[in-house]
Amino acid sequence: MAPAIRFLMLLTLCAAVAMGWAQAQSGAQSKDIPDAPSTVQPPAIPKLTPPPPSSEPTPPPPAPGASSSQQSGQESQIPQTPAPAMPPVDTVPAGRAPTNQINPQEDLYKLRVTANFVQIPVAVKDSSGRPVDGLLYRDFTVLENGTKQNLTFFTSDPFPLSVAVLIDIGMPDVTIQKLNQTYSALVGAFSPYDEVVLYTYSSTVSQLTDFTGRSERLTTALNSMKLVRGNNGPPVLGGPMASGPTVNGAPVGGPVIAPVNTPEREGHVLNDAILRVALDLSKRERTRRKVILVISDGRELGSKASYREVLRVLETHDIQVKAVVVDSGALPGFRQLDKIHLPHKEGSKVPFVRGQGYSDLLPKYTWATGGGKPFDELSRIAMEDAYAQITSDARNQYTLGYVPQAVANSSAYRSIEVKVDKRDLKIYARDGYYPVGR
Secondary structure, three states: OOHHHHHHHHHHHHHHHHHHHHHHHHHHHHHHOOOOOOOOOOOOOOOOOOOOOOOOOOOOOOOOOOOHHHHHHHHHOOOOOOOOOOOOOOOOOOOOOOOOOOOOOOOOOOOOOOOOOEEEEEEEEOOOOOEOOOOOHHHEEEEEOOEEOOEEEEEOOOOOEEEEEEEEOOOEHHHHHHHHOOHHHHHHOOOOOOEEEEEEEOOOEEEOOOOEOOHHHHHHHHHHHHHOOOEOOOOOOOOHHHOOOEEOOEEOOOOOOOOOOOOOOOOEOHHHHHHHHHHHHOOOOOOOEEEEEEEEOOOEEOOOOOHHHHHHHHHHOOEEEEEEEOHHHHOHHHHHHHHOOOOEOOOOOOEEEOOOEEOOHHHHHHHHOOOOOOEEOOOHHHHHHHHHHHHHHHHOOEEEEEOOOOOOOOOOOEEEEEEEOOOOOEEEOOOEEOOOOO
């Protein structure tokens, strides 16, 4: 073949190859750059080709309401080894709370004590009877059986009270009616943090309410007591009022046989009443200050329990006795009976008035348990003031605490003496305690 023909064929082949390459390039660019959207028809939705079959297990469909990010995370998640089994979880039965859960109704102040911890409420007053504030723990000294104790607890914060109100309904009716007028002030003397229970006594002891912090329940119970009548005084067995009318010493209408009066035995079971109340108070929380408020003329007659037996229960369970003495017990002459040498009942160390019973047990209870001097009141206003003063004194006391030293006889009575390093101050604290049952 001639060289000219060969050259022409080679040139044609090169041109064809160049044209094919140019068309391929322009086709690729036309596929990468999309056409402008049409103003007549919407852009076509590209068709998705199904993924190739896979041997991997198909993941479960996403839960309804799951976000797209969660769905994509689930789809792209790489299968992992299964998580270890959860340890067993202890659940709380229905109606009960976990032991480690904080109680939202917990008292504002709580005192946690050990079994052999001795707690002493102490009231400090000046010579005018006003409470003394601002004392520190180093101002106090506590002696147990004459040995100085190391104080491990001290506070002047107020305590919530558990109070048992004990009302003597064996007094004269005029005193009972005067007492009925003071019940609203008695209810108002307690705070919302206190709990109160109501008892009455004469020849027997009766409980009128359970422990309650609701003032309306206490008001209802006290209002019901307004129907109770007191005694009309002792029966007349002699004198001009014991017989009918006479003229010149002779009975009018002929001879009259004198009636034989056999009065019912009158009871004032003060010891039994305090013992019953103390046993109920002993079951209340130790984080509360326990007080028995006695409203009575102070007489004791007919109890089965003795003073010393009742005092032991009070001192064992840290219970204070406070009192409002009314009627004859508040009279100046009657208050002096305990200072007069009177015949004593055999085996007793307190005055005993024949036909009247013991005359000074109530002050002995209050002084021995740290309740201080009873309030001797005759008027309604004075009684109402006494209620407020008693609850305030009981709530706002200094509280000292210590762990007693071990002794040979652990159940023996231990005397307590509290001193304050200040002059002209009066200290009100209990005389001692029995460690039995602590």
